[in-house]
Amino acid sequence: xxxxxxxxYWLEVLLVTPLLAYLLGFTLWPIIHSTIYAFTNYxxxxxxxxxxxxxxxxxxxxxxxxxxxxxxxxxxxxxxLVLGLGLALxxxxxxxGRKFFRALMLLPLGIPTIVVASNMRYIFDxxxxxxxxxxRLHLIEIPINWLGGGILTLFTVxxxxxxxxxxxxxxxxxxGIESIPKEVLEAAQIDGASYLRRLWYIILxxxxxxxxxxxxxxxxxxxxxxxxPLALTGRVVxxxxxxxxxxxxxxxxxxxxxxxxxxxxxxxxxxxxIYLKVVKQDEVAL
Amino acid sequence: MKKxxxxxxxxxxxxxxxxxxxxxxKISLSPPAEILTAxxxxxxxxxTLKHWxxxxxxxxxxxxxxxxxxVALMSVILSLxxxxxxxxxxSRLPYRISSALLLFIFLVRMIPQIEIxxxxxxxxxxxxxxxxxxxxxxxxxxxxLPIVTWVLVSSFKAVPADLEDQAAIDGCGKIRTLxxxxxxxxxxxxxxxxxxxxxxxxxxxxxxxxLCLANKTLPLEVxxxxxxxxxxxxxxxxxxxxxxxxxxxxxxxxxxxxxxxAGAVKG
Numbered sequence: 001x002x003x004x005x006x007x008x009y010w011l012e013v014l015l016v017t018p019l020l021a022y023l024l025g026f027t028l029w030p031i032i033h034s035t036i037y038a039f040t041n042y043x044x045x046x047x048x049x050x051x052x053x054x055x056x057x058x059x060x061x062x063x064x065x066x067x068x069x070x071x072x073x074x075x076x077x078x079x080x081l082v083l084g085l086g087l088a089l090x091x092x093x094x095x096x097g098r099k100f101f102r103a104l105m106l107l108p109l110g111i112p113t114i115v116v117a118s119n120m121r122y123i124f125d126x127x128x129x130x131x132x133x134x135x136r137l138h139l140i141e142i143p144i145n146w147l148g149g150g151i152l153t154l155f156t157v158x159x160x161x162x163x164x165x166x167x168x169x170x171x172x173x174x175x176g177i178e179s180i181p182k183e184v185l186e187a188a189q190i191d192g193a194s195y196l197r198r199l200w201y202i203i204l205x206x207x208x209x210x211x212x213x214x215x216x217x218x219x220x221x222x223x224x225x226x227x228x229p230l231a232l233t234g235r236v237v238x239x240x241x242x243x244x245x246x247x248x249x250x251x252x253x254x255x256x257x258x259x260x261x262x263x264x265x266x267x268x269x270x271x272x273x274i275y276l277k278v279v280k281q282d283e284v285a286l
Numbered sequence: 287m288k289k290x291x292x293x294x295x296x297x298x299x300x301x302x303x304x305x306x307x308x309x310x311x312k313i314s315l316s317p318p319a320e321i322l323t324a325x326x327x328x329x330x331x332x333x334t335l336k337h338w339x340x341x342x343x344x345x346x347x348x349x350x351x352x353x354x355x356x357v358a359l360m361s362v363i364l365s366l367x368x369x370x371x372x373x374x375x376x377s378r379l380p381y382r383i384s385s386a387l388l389l390f391i392f393l394v395r396m397i398p399q400i401e402i403x404x405x406x407x408x409x410x411x412x413x414x415x416x417x418x419x420x421x422x423x424x425x426x427x428x429x430x431l432p433i434v435t436w437v438l439v440s441s442f443k444a445v446p447a448d449l450e451d452q453a454a455i456d457g458c459g460k461i462r463t464l465x466x467x468x469x470x471x472x473x474x475x476x477x478x479x480x481x482x483x484x485x486x487x488x489x490x491x492x493x494x495x496x497l498c499l500a501n502k503t504l505p506l507e508v509x510x511x512x513x514x515x516x517x518x519x520x521x522x523x524x525x526x527x528x529x530x531x532x533x534x535x536x537x538x539x540x541x542x543x544x545x546x547x548a549g550a551v552k553g
Binding site: 104 | 302304305306307310313367369373378379389391396398400401402405428431435505521524535536539
């Protein structure tokens with residue numbers, strides 16, 4: 001049976017193997033190595049050992065990095081979802097220049113993250129444009145130090161991230177809204193259901209799987225956030241990714257760096273597990 | 287009333303999207319006196335090409351620009367070589383198997399890059415691949431390959447199976463069918479895949495910062511100049527990276543489907 005299948009499909013297997021081997025090799029092999037580093041004692045080379053984990057867990061910068069990562073993820077997801085839904089609903093309406101508006105809204109998706117960080121710096125700098133606008137509107141006298149640290153700086157990262165990825169959320173939700181049968185919405189309208197009621201009772205329930213999908217896909221991306229806080233705030237806002245990077249590049253410690261990466265990996269694996277469960281459920285539902 | 291709210295929201299959204307891009311271009315064209323003050327000007331008053339001339343005259347633009355282009359081309363070519371045969375098979379497999387494999391490819395993109403970049407950069411030191419074009423292209427291929435594969439699978443699927451059956455009856459082997467029939471018919475899809483793949487390497491940052499030391503790519507140059515607080519040079523470099531991306535995204539926006547970007551929304 002197996003031999004028969006092998007004889008019949010040897011060409012297919014041969015054609016698909018390089019692709020899968022490359023992807024598997026360039027993920028599995030590094031992950032194994034990274035995990036070995038993470039569990040190696042960086043003082044005497046013992047394996048397995050939890051020394052690296054103990055070292056980073058007691059490091060206050062690491063605690064800050066975990067807090068910042070979770071904070072940024074939570075708030076950027078929240079705002080992106082609200083804004084993305086708003087934009088998708090706007091695009092549902094028919095109006096002149098709808099195509100142009102859609103193209104304009106998709107623009108940030110194409111801008112490299114490092115460029116977004118650089119642009120946001122002009123806005124949030126102490127002598128930047130946001131302070132200037134606030135000053136001209138007589139809202140402030142003394143410039144606000146947006147990038148100096150604390151909650152304010154975390155929110156600048158959230159806003160910068162939001163600027164870049166809201167279009168992606170919008171696209172996913174728009175695909176969802178367009179999958180709603182037109183007759184259902186028209187029927188509700190004829191029956192006199194108000195806009196809010198239609199939104200609440202028809203559009204949102206239909207969108208539920210798309211919202212979940214957007215949340216998980218974006219959530220995983222937000223956990224991995226790297227160049228945005230790095231370039232926008234320097235070392236003021238450490239996140240898990242940049243913490244791991246600095247352990248390696250600045251302190252030359254691959255072991256603590258790998259330990260931090262392992263914790264990030266663990267967070268993402270939890271998110272992926274939830275994702276796979278959701279995908280399965282939706283397939284059953286479809 | 288409803289209409290007014292609607293229009294106001296749209297105006298706000300447009301301003302929100304365009305302001306950062308406008309500022310980037312404006313700063314690269316503004317005299318320092320307008321920007322480096324407590325009260326920077328909002329409009330474009332005096333336009334100067336000083337920073338652009340400085341960037342071009344410094345001779346420091348060409349090495350990162352060519353590195354970015356070479357690395358992106360290398361990863362696109364490698365990705366196409368790996369993905370064309372692979373995606374062809376995937377597009378002909380039964381749905382259950384192919385969707386499982388595509389999901390696996392999708393999951394590859396979700397692994398944190400630092401988890402991969404760290405051990406790779408350690409062993410690239412040993413292999414002499416650190417700070418080389420090839421080394422970075424090998425890493426970027428990991429980014430580019432999933433994008434290319436998705437686009438190719440969906441464009442191969444669009445080629446009618448009848449054509450292939452016909453070719454098989456005429457005694458055409460599978461490889462010949464792929465080369466002579468499927469590839470020419472899906473040429474537009476291959477071009478789309480190559481362009482999106484190119485962008486996947488063009489603006490990549492994390493692998494680049496782990497695997498480059500002296501020979502930087504364009505995104506690393508932007509980071510370098512931001513760190514030195516050289517606003518003008520940084521904005522010029524940022525504009526250079528952005529221009530091709532904006533053109534491509536605008537021209538190709540009909541291909542910007544959520545399935546390509548987010549992986550398969552339906553798994």
